[in-house]
Amino acid sequence: MSQEFWSPHLETLSRVQLEMVELARFRELLAFARSHCALYREKLSDIDPRSINSREDLKAIPLTTKEDLRAFQEIGPHPYGGILAVDMAKVTTFRQTSGTTGRPVYVPETYESWQWRVEVWCHILYMAGFRERHRVFLPFGYNVYVAFWEAHYAAEKLGCEVVPGGALDTRGRIQKIQEVKANAMMCTPTYGLHMAEEAKAMGVDPKELGLERILCAGEPMPEATRKMLEGAYGCEVFDHIGGTEVCGWAGMCSEKKGLHIVEPFFLVEILDPNDPLREVSVGETGLAVVTPLGRESFPAIRFNTNDLVVKGPESCSCGRTSQKILEVVGRADDLRKIRGVLFSPKSIEELLRAEFPEIGEYEIVVSRPGAMDHVVLRAEPVAELGKEKAAELAQSLSTRIKVKTNLTFQVDIVPRGTLPRYTLKARRFKDLREKQ
Numbered sequence: 440m441s442q443e444f445w446s447p448h449l450e451t452l453s454r455v456q457l458e459m460v461e462l463a464r465f466r467e468l469l470a471f472a473r474s475h476c477a478l479y480r481e482k483l484s485d486i487d488p489r490s491i492n493s494r495e496d497l498k499a500i501p502l503t504t505k506e507d508l509r510a511f512q513e514i515g516p517h518p519y520g521g522i523l524a525v526d527m528a529k530v531t532t533f534r535q536t537s538g539t540t541g542r543p544v545y546v547p548e549t550y551e552s553w554q555w556r557v558e559v560w561c562h563i564l565y566m567a568g569f570r571e572r573h574r575v576f577l578p579f580g581y582n583v584y585v586a587f588w589e590a591h592y593a594a595e596k597l598g599c600e601v602v603p604g605g606a607l608d609t610r611g612r613i614q615k616i617q618e619v620k621a622n623a624m625m626c627t628p629t630y631g632l633h634m635a636e637e638a639k640a641m642g643v644d645p646k647e648l649g650l651e652r653i654l655c656a657g658e659p660m661p662e663a664t665r666k667m668l669e670g671a672y673g674c675e676v677f678d679h680i681g682g683t684e685v686c687g688w689a690g691m692c693s694e695k696k697g698l699h700i701v702e703p704f705f706l707v708e709i710l711d712p713n714d715p716l717r718e719v720s721v722g723e724t725g726l727a728v729v730t731p732l733g734r735e736s737f738p739a740i741r742f743n744t745n746d747l748v749v750k751g752p753e754s755c756s757c758g759r760t761s762q763k764i765l766e767v768v769g770r771a772d773d774l775r776k777i778r779g780v781l782f783s784p785k786s787i788e789e790l791l792r793a794e795f796p797e798i799g800e801y802e803i804v805v806s807r808p809g810a811m812d813h814v815v816l817r818a819e820p821v822a823e824l825g826k827e828k829a830a831e832l833a834q835s836l837s838t839r840i841k842v843k844t845n846l847t848f849q850v851d852i853v854p855r856g857t858l859p860r861y862t863l864k865a866r867r868f869k870d871l872r873e874k875q
């Protein structure tokens with residue numbers, strides 16, 4: 440029988456032991472960061488690491504924000520500035536944030552800190568059932584971003600065989616999967632759906648590709664999208680949560696109900712967005728604040744990921760004892776007020792993937808032509824529809840959106856191929872009000 444856990448000892452520590460280990464590592468990291476890193480020398484000068492003896496004590500430490508990282512990076516020396524906590528000569532890996540919102544942050548990793556990230560990813564992949572027998576196809580050119588580099592190295596460490604699929608177009612990638620008989624893949628949910636659509640256009644049933652499992656990265660994935668991918672490829676699809684600044688920090692086990700925080704590699708707090716001094720209870724939504732505990736090159740202490748997540752239980756039928764996250768609600772900065780109603784773009788994806796399989800690509804555009812906000816959903820059907828069918832579809836979409844979001848949308852069914860296709864992070868929500 441194959442082993443159930445990548446690290447049986449760490450993955451089954453009691454909650455008391457996990458908390459003890461995490462707080463001890465946190466204190467060490469704090470002491471190190473205050474003496475080696477300009478950002479924390481300034482930010483945490485009046486915090487004594489010896490005063491941190493419980494999770495409650497963490498509240499005295501200010502959160503680190505992306506703006507802090509940018510500001511301290513600016514002061515130099517180039518390129519990492521005041522976030523670097525080791526000798527520059529020790530840095531062996533350059534990565535950067537994707538910079539979809541503002542200036543990118545450059546992320547320095549030493550050989551040791553990179554290996555730490557890879558080990559964390561081994562937990563994520565092993566949890567998702569990746570094993571030695573898998574030939575893993577990665578349909579991306581990885582570039583300077585973190586996405587898929589960690590996955591690549593971790594898959595090798597697990598004993599998988601890795602097939603990098605950069606520098607090919609989508610059709611070329613589908614042919615490569617067929618040629619080498621890859622049986623596992625990692626991709627963004629958006630690209631996974633796009634590949635399935637493209638395979639069908641080539642006359643290939645995605646189920647016949649022989650993929651046994653897919654791990655998704657890069658975007659929050661609603662449950663309906665995960666199920667849609669499972670249906671399209673006839674295989675198991677897993678999710679994870681992560682970010683460039685803090686690494687992948689939670690993964691999905693075979694139960695596929697929520698995600699396990701990779702403890703004790705991270706100390707994760709889920710805080711009330713309106714009262715950051717309070718940790719939320721199980722079932723409540725909070726802001727994920729993450730401290731990676733094994734990385735010295737670039738310490739991130741109580742980093743505000745801006746991810747809104749639902750706190751889950753501390754037990755699971757898989758036997759792991761780590762804290763679970765039930766769901767990623769979305770990025771706090773993606774939530775918008777439209778006509779006074781709080782709106783999450785993820786709710787539309789959920790609705791489309793669960794109830795409207797005839798819709799493929801879509802985008803939401805909010806504008807303010809006069810005094811009122813105006814929202815348009817432009818949706819592309821997966822197969823051409825007649826005029827009458829398109830009008831019916833628009834009507835039923837508009838009704839279901841009104842029920843789900845309390846907002847009135849104008850729904851336009853547009854011809855196939857009208858909307859942009861995305862390979863990494865999709866940008867399906869456009870708020871033009873800020874520019875008007």
Ligand SMILES: [Zn+2]
Nearest residue numbers: 692694755757
């Ligand atoms: Zn589990």
